[in-house]
Every structure is written in C-alpha cells, then in structure tokens.
Amino acid sequence: MDLRGKTALVTGSGVRLGRAIAKALAEEGCNLALHYNSSAVEAESLREEIKGFGGRYELFQADLDDPKQIDSLIREAQKQFSYLDILVNNAGIYPKGSGLETDPGMLMQVFKVNLFSQFLLIKAFARQLPEAASGKVVNISDSKVFKRGTDHFAYRLTKSAVNEMTLQFALELAPLITVNAVAPGIIMPLAGREDMDMQPVAERRVPLKRIGSPEMIAQNVIHLLKQDFITGQIIRVDGGENI
Numbered sequence: 001m002d003l004r005g006k007t008a009l010v011t012g013s014g015v016r017l018g019r020a021i022a023k024a025l026a027e028e029g030c031n032l033a034l035h036y037n038s039s040a041v042e043a044e045s046l047r048e049e050i051k052g053f054g055g056r057y058e059l060f061q062a063d064l065d066d067p068k069q070i071d072s073l074i075r076e077a078q079k080q081f082s083y084l085d086i087l088v089n090n091a092g093i094y095p096k097g098s099g100l101e102t103d104p105g106m107l108m109q110v111f112k113v114n115l116f117s118q119f120l121l122i123k124a125f126a127r128q129l130p131e132a133a134s135g136k137v138v139n140i141s142d143s144k145v146f147k148r149g150t151d152h153f154a155y156r157l158t159k160s161a162v163n164e165m166t167l168q169f170a171l172e173l174a175p176l177i178t179v180n181a182v183a184p185g186i187i188m189p190l191a192g193r194e195d196m197d198m199q200p201v202a203e204r205r206v207p208l209k210r211i212g213s214p215e216m217i218a219q220n221v222i223h224l225l226k227q228d229f230i231t232g233q234i235i236r237v238d239g240g241e242n243i
C-alpha cells in the first residue's frame with residue numbers, strides 16, 4: 001500500500017509509542033485521526049509538530065473503556081474523513097500485579113481497555129470501509145507474553161488475547177483487510193519514570209543488550225502497513241528477548 005493520502009486512526013497518539021507512530025505516518029503522507037483520552041495538550045502539540053507534513057490532522061477524544069465512546073469515535077472520524085484506510089490500535093494500560101493480587105474489577109478494566117477496545121475498533125473499522133476498498137490494521141501487543149511470568153497478570157492475559165485476535169481477524173477479514181501486530185519488548189521505562197536507566201535490565205534480559213526506541217516500533221508499523229502480502233503476523237521488536 002502506498003501510504004500517501006491514506007487516512008489512519010492511531011489510538012493513544014498523544015504520548016510515547018503512539019506519538020512516534022503518528023509522526024511516522026505523517027512523514028509518510030497520511031492524514032491522521034489522532035485519538036487521545038487524557039493527553040489533550042500532548043495531542044495538540046503533536047498536531048502542531050506534524051503540521052508541516054501537509055496532511056489533514058484531526059483530534060478525537062474518547063475513553064476507550066466505554067463502547068459508546070468507541071462508536072462515536074469512529075462516527076466522528078467518518079464525518080471528518082469520510083472513511084479510514086488504516087487502524088493502529090496502540091492505546092493500552094499496564095497495571096502491576098500477580099494473579100492473586102488481581103481483583104475481578106481490575107481484570108475487567110484491563111480487558112476493556114487493552115482487548116475489547118481493539119476488538120470493537122477493528123469491527124467498526126471493517127464495517128466503515130467502502131465496498132471493495134482495502135484496509136490495514138496493526139495492533140500493538142507485547143513480546144513479554146511469549147514467555148510466562150508472574151508479573152502483570154491481567155496485562156499478559158489481554159496481550160495474549162490480542163495476539164490470538166490478530167490471527168483470527170486476519171483470517172476473517174481477508175482478502176481486503178490485512179491484520180498484523182507489532183509486539184514491542186523493552187522500549188521505554190514506565191510512564192512517569194522516564195529517567196529510569198533501563199540498560200542494566202537490557203544487559204540481563206535482551207540478547208542484543210540494549211533497549212529499543214519508539215521510532216523502531218513506528219518503523220515496523222509502517223513496514224506492515226506498506227506490505228500487501230503479509231497478514232496474521234506478529235513482529236517481535238524486542239532485541240531477541242522472547243528467544
């Protein structure tokens with residue numbers, strides 16, 4: 001797919017990985033539906049930062065734990081752009097806790113934001129595409145789920161389900177829509193702890209002995225979006241950590 005002139009919705013585009021993905025798409029010549037939840041200021045500053053690329057960039061606020069807001073996000077995006085060619089499901093939450101520490105309310109909340117929102121957005125995306133138009137979906141997963149661990153129980157469950165959902169939708173939505181995922185490894189410290197030195201962690205856990213960057217994730221998203229013969233793939237961008 002030639003990305004120039006295509007319209008992409010990026011969820012959680014105001015900060016960190018989502019912001020890098022949105023910037024890379026703007027550089028490729030896409031119009032952007034820039035979704036944010038609480039990061040209104042950051043989303044506005046992103047629009048300001050990319051305006052020189054010459055596309056059309058609109059901001060959309062929605063809390064993705066609410067299916068009604070997901071519906072209206074897609075409806076509002078359609079009003080502005082007529083339809084979307086690309087969906088990047090990036091937004092997510094990363095709460096701590098083992099299985100015993102996870103209460104049902106928390107589990108449900110993580111499922112809503114990390115899995116159900118991607119599921120609802122993919123369905124709405126598929127339905128809004130004009131007949132015979134092709135579309136592309138990239139879900140952001142996590143390479144952490146390829147190895148078991150007792151931390152982040154709810155998060156691990158949701159990202160494992162995102163991987164499986166990617167394959168199931170890839171089958172179901174072919175041949176017009178491709179559905180792939182990027183599974184990042186250690187890319188950034190936790191939100192709010194950006195000054196943390198991740199190098200010692202990388203030395204221990206990552207064969208390539210370094211952490212990644214948001215731009216590396218963005219470039220892999222772009223790669224998948226440009227390919228017309230790849231669907232149902234999960235690219236692990238993790239310096240070999242999953243091995």
Ligand SMILES: NC(=O)c1ccc[n+]([C@@H]2O[C@H](COP(=O)([O-])OP(=O)(O)OC[C@H]3O[C@@H](n4cnc5c(N)ncnc54)[C@H](OP(=O)(O)O)[C@@H]3O)[C@@H](O)[C@H]2O)c1
Pocket residue numbers: 011012013014015016017018035036037038039040062063064065090091092093094113140141142143183184185186187188189191
């Ligand atoms: N950072 C890493 O090293 C890493 C590693 C592996 C996988 N990942 C995955 O990569 C993606 C981005 O990670 P990140 O570190 O950039 O995340 P982050 O800094 O925690 O940001 C989360 C993003 O999700 C949005 N979001 C959270 N809850 C939401 C809700 N209820 N409704 C709508 N939007 C919501 C936030 O929007 P607002 O800020 O506007 O509220 C924000 O843009 C996530 O899916 C994460 O699981 C990240």
